[in-house]
Amino acid sequence: MFERILFPTDFSVPSMKVLxxxxxxxxxxxxxxxxxxxxxxxxxxxxxxxxQGFLGTVPDRETEAQRELREEIQHRIVDTRRALERQGVKVTVRTPLGTPGKEIVAAADAEGASLIVIGSHGRSNIRDRLLGTVSEYVIKNARQPVLVIKREVIGGR
Known part of the structure; x- marks a missing residue:
């Protein structure tokens, strides 16, 4: 029924619960x-x-910061891909640049996903919100069914 699922992640603990x-x-x-x-x-x-004004000019910092971000993302993608492949599924990777909610919905359509499986919160884990802003956007705008994986709740909250 759900042969091809979309797994959006920001690599935070709540988003990685999907695994x-x-x-x-x-x-x-x-x-x-x-x-x-x-x-x-x-x-x-x-x-x-x-x-700017510290440790060089903005262009120097931009290049270094973007390189570090790209390397960190690549390592996390490789680790996550391997974890998924060990579970017996084929993995396709997409790393679009843009607004997370919009790009997730667009990727689900472009990839022909039959289900989106998303963590209820990502890095912007706002304590007293029922859902994170990205997962809420995806639920409201996706054409596919969305399975939301609830975050761990500590202390009964």
């Missing part, structure tokens, strides 16, 4: 996972503007 559900989804017929990490255009702008 715990892949074996069950695989048993239920999932054969391929499209791993999506959106490089947030706002984050790139923030990184690029940091350091």
């Amino acid at each position: 715990d559900y892949i074996p069950v989804l695989h048993e239920a017929g999932t054969r391929e996972v499209v791993l999506v990490h959106v490089i947030d255009s706002k984050e790139i702008t923030l990184i690029a503007s940091g350091g």
